[in-house]
Amino acid sequence: MATFIRLSDYRRKHKPVFFSRPExxxxxxxxxxxxxxxxxxxxxIDQREGAALFSIFRHTQESALYTVVKTAPGSGRQGDxxxxxxxxxxxxxxxxxxxxxxxxxxxxxxxxxxxxxxTG
Numbered sequence: 001m002a003t004f005i006r007l008s009d010y011r012r013k014h015k016p017v018f019f020s021r022p023e024x025x026x027x028x029x030x031x032x033x034x035x036x037x038x039x040x041x042x043x044x045i046d047q048r049e050g051a052a053l054f055s056i057f058r059h060t061q062e063s064a065l066y067t068v069v070k071t072a073p074g075s076g077r078q079g080d081x082x083x084x085x086x087x088x089x090x091x092x093x094x095x096x097x098x099x100x101x102x103x104x105x106x107x108x109x110x111x112x113x114x115x116x117x118x119t120g
Contacts (some may be wrong), residue, residue, distance in 0.1 A: 016092045017052045017072050019045070027054050027068060030100055034107075040065070066090075066103065 019027065028050030034040040034056075044064075050072045055064035067084045081099040082092040082108075091096040 015072065016047060017050060017053065017070055018047070019052050019070055024072070026096050026100055030104065031056065040108075068096075068099065068103075070096075 018062075031040060031043055040056050040058060042060045044053075044055045044057070046053040046055065052070045054068040056066045057063075058065055063086070065085070069082045069084060071080055071082070073080055079094055080094055083090045083099050083103045090106055091099045093099045093102065
């Protein structure tokens with residue numbers, strides 16, 4: 001016996017998640033600054049069930065350095081936004097501004113650590 005699924009019910013449950021224009025502007029602003037510094041070289045935007053992802057790469061053939069994830073509101077995860085380094089969650093929060101400022105702090109710490117190693 002065949003199982004029938006009403007598409008309208010399926011679509012209500014699985015609404016796609018997208019980055020808004022202001023969120024993309026924030027992401028691309030940080031990305032362009034890091035490209036100008038020679039730190040980042042490529043990015044990818046993906047969409048998964050219940051999430052939108054912006055992945056940042058140093059080299060195209062490598063795995064992502066950072067991934068900014070926007071999850072569906074009320075999905076039960078920590079905050080609606082997160083920054084991942086591999087599988088490690090660096091920052092999570094309710095707004096893009098919040099998580100990107102956390103990522104920028106992490107980048108400054110990493111840069112300061114590298115500067116200290118090169119002079120010492």
